[in-house]
Amino acid sequence: MSAGEYLLQQILNAVSIGSLYALMAIGLSMVFGILRLINFAHGDLIMVGSYTTLLLLLGGTPFVWASLAGIAASTVAGLLMERFAYRPIRGAPDVAMLLTSFAVTIFLENLAIILFKATSRAFPVPALLNTVVSFGNLQIASLNIISILFTIILLFLLTLFVTNTETGISMRAASQDLVAARLMGINVNRVIAAAFAIGSFMAGVVGILWSAKVGKVDPLMGFSPVLKAFVASVIGGLGSIPSAVLGGYILGALEILLQGLLPANIAPFRDALVFLILILLLLFRPNGILGSAEKEKI
Amino acid sequence: MKQDRSTTIVSLAGIGLAFLALWLLHAFGGYYIERIVIGVGINLILVISLNLANGFTGLFSLGHIGFMAIGAYASAILTLPLSLKSTNLPDLPSFLARTQMAFLPAVLIGGLIAMLVAFLIGLSLMRLTGPYISVATMGFLVIVQVVLTNWDSMTRGARTFAGVPEYTNVWNVWIWAMLVLYIVWRIKFSSFGRKMMAARDNEIAARSLGINVVASRLLAFCLSAFFTGVAGALWAHFITAFSPKSFYFSQTFSVVTMLVVGGLGSLSGSVVGVMLITLLSEILRNAERGFAIGPLVIPEVYGASQVIMAILFVLFIVFRPRGLLGDAELDVRKFFKREKEVAG
Numbered sequence: 001m002s003a004g005e006y007l008l009q010q011i012l013n014a015v016s017i018g019s020l021y022a023l024m025a026i027g028l029s030m031v032f033g034i035l036r037l038i039n040f041a042h043g044d045l046i047m048v049g050s051y052t053t054l055l056l057l058l059g060g061t062p063f064v065w066a067s068l069a070g071i072a073a074s075t076v077a078g079l080l081m082e083r084f085a086y087r088p089i090r091g092a093p094d095v096a097m098l099l100t101s102f103a104v105t106i107f108l109e110n111l112a113i114i115l116f117k118a119t120s121r122a123f124p125v126p127a128l129l130n131t132v133v134s135f136g137n138l139q140i141a142s143l144n145i146i147s148i149l150f151t152i153i154l155l156f157l158l159t160l161f162v163t164n165t166e167t168g169i170s171m172r173a174a175s176q177d178l179v180a181a182r183l184m185g186i187n188v189n190r191v192i193a194a195a196f197a198i199g200s201f202m203a204g205v206v207g208i209l210w211s212a213k214v215g216k217v218d219p220l221m222g223f224s225p226v227l228k229a230f231v232a233s234v235i236g237g238l239g240s241i242p243s244a245v246l247g248g249y250i251l252g253a254l255e256i257l258l259q260g261l262l263p264a265n266i267a268p269f270r271d272a273l274v275f276l277i278l279i280l281l282l283l284f285r286p287n288g289i290l291g292s293a294e295k296e297k298i
Numbered sequence: 299m300k301q302d303r304s305t306t307i308v309s310l311a312g313i314g315l316a317f318l319a320l321w322l323l324h325a326f327g328g329y330y331i332e333r334i335v336i337g338v339g340i341n342l343i344l345v346i347s348l349n350l351a352n353g354f355t356g357l358f359s360l361g362h363i364g365f366m367a368i369g370a371y372a373s374a375i376l377t378l379p380l381s382l383k384s385t386n387l388p389d390l391p392s393f394l395a396r397t398q399m400a401f402l403p404a405v406l407i408g409g410l411i412a413m414l415v416a417f418l419i420g421l422s423l424m425r426l427t428g429p430y431i432s433v434a435t436m437g438f439l440v441i442v443q444v445v446l447t448n449w450d451s452m453t454r455g456a457r458t459f460a461g462v463p464e465y466t467n468v469w470n471v472w473i474w475a476m477l478v479l480y481i482v483w484r485i486k487f488s489s490f491g492r493k494m495m496a497a498r499d500n501e502i503a504a505r506s507l508g509i510n511v512v513a514s515r516l517l518a519f520c521l522s523a524f525f526t527g528v529a530g531a532l533w534a535h536f537i538t539a540f541s542p543k544s545f546y547f548s549q550t551f552s553v554v555t556m557l558v559v560g561g562l563g564s565l566s567g568s569v570v571g572v573m574l575i576t577l578l579s580e581i582l583r584n585a586e587r588g589f590a591i592g593p594l595v596i597p598e599v600y601g602a603s604q605v606i607m608a609i610l611f612v613l614f615i616v617f618r619p620r621g622l623l624g625d626a627e628l629d630v631r632k633f634f635k636r637e638k639e640v641a642g
Binding site for chain 1: 615
């Protein structure tokens with residue numbers, strides 16, 4: 001393999017992992033933009049979708065239907081979360097909301113441990129997601145291609161949604177100023193529910209792609225990817241969709257870069273380095289790369 | 299604050315009563331109760347120092363358990379008997395391999411290392427606001443976790459670090475707890491504390507009055523990290539065997555719950571929060587093992603206590619988003635005064 005091909009291969013890897021981070025970061029960022037809520041439990045939506053898919057697959061359902069049901073389960077779980085945990089505390093101090101999402105995480109993870117045991121289970125990856133396509137010397141996992149394709153489609157649809165539909169435009173208005181949006185007659189409950197539904201839908205998609213990537217599911221599977229997605233959305237600048245996507249891809253590139261460059265004895269510290277870079281970045285750009293300084297009204 | 303005589307009397311009476319209660323529990327409580335009393339003392343230090351950072355400055359750190367881990371590992375490494383060091387930690391740097399420290403200096407050094415780390419990361423973190431600081435401090439928690447799990451020569455990596463001498467007892471824990479409570483109480487009502495709280499409530503107004511917001515936050519953060527490190531060290535000498543996983547999200551959630559239930563910024567709230575949550579989690583933990591009410595038999599469900607705790611916490615936040623006491627303090631004198639006014 002030539003140097004150019006190696007580079008291309010690594011870029012593809014970075015784009016594919018970055019796509020998953022971007023999809024997760026969008027969900028986090030949309031909710032944050034409107035409610036100023038950091039939803040830790042977003043990762044558990046990934047877990048809900050993956051387990052639903054797994055159980056249906058084990059029951060003999062074809063993969064396409066099983067994964068659609070998994071995505072639907074994530075979406076429903078996200079809506080329930082919003083309705084029963086976050087709506088009642090809307091307007092509470094930021095900290096109270098943050099901790100509520102922490103509690104929802106503890107609740108869902110322990111529930112999953114009770115229902116499915118704490119040990120991980122193998123995820124039967126279908127042949128379609130498990131092959132390697134060759135272009136000359138280039139070897140590309142079909143999963144990478146599918147991740148990238150799905151992300152492009154979802155981003156395209158999301159862009160159409162927020163620019164062309166009434167709910168989408170209301171959503172952007174709500175993320176600029178929730179109170180003013182309400183005064184303009186926007187049904188805030190519907191907009192927030194829509195934001196959760198979209199974010200959870202994407203979490204469902206990520207859940208299936210992620211399980212296919214690592215080949216197993218476990219009750220705590222959502223936590224670490226979603227922490228990284230936080231980093232991604234903070235790198236980009238919390239609260240806007242384009243910055244979440246940018247942050248996701250930057251994080252993907254950073255990870256692949258560190259993986260390629262770090263000597264073997266430092267490699268286990270990769271995650272620590274990622275978070276260290278985040279902290280350093282926040283020192284110089286306290287509101288992320290694309291974020292502008294929040295002007296506080298006096 | 300003007301230190302009037304009645305405050306001193308009430309405080310001394312409170313401390314006296316607390317130690318009397320401790321002595322009674324120690325004398326008649328038995329092993330199980332004694333363990334809980336020590337646990338409450340350590341949690342008290344953790345929650346009060348978290349309150350110093352989170353409640354007074356308004357910057358919600360989710361990374362404090364990282365400081366606890368630093369204190370615990372530092373003190374454990376310093377006090378580990380030399381024979382155990384050569385078998386369990388053969389790759390220690392030689393100056394550590396040859397030293398075995400006493401309890402108090404080891405605890406203090408644990409706290410100081412935590413404070414030093416807090417200072418270094420605080421230089422950058424204290425400039426952030428709101429959710430960014432929560433995410434960044436959580437990043438710090440992950441960094442600590444990754445380092446502990448991979449630094450085999452110092453921490454045995456993910457394996458259990460065992461054989462830490464059991465130095466912690468009811469008395470030294472509660473002396474520390476009372477000391478921390480006293481210091482933080484004095485800070486809350488000092489001009490420094492008022493500056494911090496002014497910056498919390500309105501940063502721009504505080505700046506316009508010439509308050510150096512970043513410096514006051516940094517000082518609170520460092521002091522809080524020191525106490526948290528001390529609590530970690532005390533915990534290490536209490537539990538004697540632990541692994542990096544002991545210092546991660548479930549521990550963070552438990553301490554944060556105690557803080558928020560009591561009320562951010564309220565020290566008496568922290569005391570109430572620690573007692574209440576400890577009691578509740580002990581009850582739930584015992585119930586989790588399965589029990590019978592007449593013919594109804596509830597089987598053992600591992601993890602159920604966490605699920606119930608999480609639901610209760612969400613319900614609590616819905617009804618009392620600012621905790622039991624908000625940032626007010628329980629005041630015994632006010633209680634009696636009001637009675638008198640009603641009577642008169």
